[in-house]
Amino acid sequence: MRAYTPKDNVQKKSYYTDRYWIAPQVAKSKVSDDKVFSEDLEAIKKAKIKVLDSYIQVEQMVVYIKPEDIVKTLQLLRDECAYTQLSELSAIDWISQRGGFEVFYQMLSMSKRKRLRIKCFIKQDESIESVSKLFRSADWSEREMYDMFGVKVNNHPFMKRILMPDDWEGHPLLKTYPLQGDEFASWYEVDKIFGKEARDIIGPEIRDSARVDRYDTERFARLGHEVAKGVEFNPDEEKKPLAYQEDDGVFLIEGFDEDKSQIISDRKR
Template sequence: MTVVHSAPRFASNEGVKDALSAALGAMLVDAHEEHGEILLTVKRDSIEDALRLLRDEHEYQQLMEIAGVDYPQRAERFEVVYMLLSVTRNHRVMLKVTASERTPVPTVTTLWPNAGWLEREVFDLYGVLFEGNTDLRRILTDYGFEGHPFRKDFPLTGYQELRYSEEEKRVVYEPVDLPQDLRQFDFMSPWEGADYVLPGDEKAATPPVSDPKTTGKPSQTGAGAKADEEAADKVSAGAPAEDDSEIDETAPEPTEDREDRSEREGKARDTKAATEPKEKGE
């Protein structure tokens, strides 16, 4: 059975950027296509109006994701990226706004209910504030967690660690105490190797490949006249297989000679009659 759907199997970006740019007008800051996707940068205060316009007039019905990005070197270090999906046209588009630690972004929970969870995630991991979100709590980190772990300046080890205490019979929080220093790796290729001497390699003394070890002398290989003489001796000398005498192939005499028994009466199923021999003269 063939199912006909209005959404195309493969959606094209042709003309989408120009159409959406004209529709957004003054709300738009930049529009370009990158990696096969349309990316629109809008003003922070206009993000709710821009998303409503795309939802109601351009058929981008679903808010698929809200993600955060951190650029510490910028004045407004954070970017909040909104990913929209048009179910009827099978097309995706991304919008983004910039923000700092103290400039909140308008919430879009008025447009999509699932934005509440997504905004909480960005707040938890990056510290971006969303104005109008009435339930802006942490959602991934633990209670009492300090800092935002996805920021580039957040230490990889964190500030606290937790463990179960047998003395107190509960989970306790303690400052991070590493048994060894944090190791940094240069992600070198295992085929190319490092340009420097790794610890321990200075102890290795390998023979040069150009001078292979050979065993060319008889004393090293075990070859010689003595070895040839030992190889010529037959190990199976004197065995029957080595004897050239003729073999008697006649059959041997039977070892037993028993007298013929008299025939029995009856059949096998007639047990008594079958086991009784016939009398002479019968």
């Protein structure tokens, strides 16, 4: 059982203590430890593909190759090594540390019951060849990679953003992209619908989710204190009981009598 830690006042101290904490790596083992994987690695090496690094981590083989060999390698793995599925494909932003992206291809072999990951490193301004002719799933994954990281893919049938709008600026999964959006993102809907001149009227976004102004009747009124928009809120006012209708009744509609109503206490009824 997990050791109990007191949960009183957990919100008193911020739990984001170290922003730059680097998670420890899971232990790696040699490829020769696994018979299936070492055969696969031999097949890759035999096809004159330069293997930069290879290891096994969490029962999956990771192979680093050069970006120009990527189509050749994936074709080899699919046709000869029975890795028939490309389950995931994306990029990792290493721009600040290494000046580029690590592109990974997660492969799955149903017959061998093995997963392996092909990785390659490209510079920030480089592009990578599409594998969408080999795997249908790569089509959308590559579009997503372009959308989120700005990694361009050569010979892709339909190189277009997939998640963000077509006229979006910036690539949101880059480490340099702010979570709450840049200037363009924060005004996107206002600029697009009303035009830039409407910015002054609509005003900037309120990003403080904890901001509650109980006297602000322009935006909210609390339950039991419902007031019309913009009416001055009187804090001394007594709380009104929940009223479904006006006190003097509604035209042609039978008044709601709480005493006559039946309250169902049996939830399973």
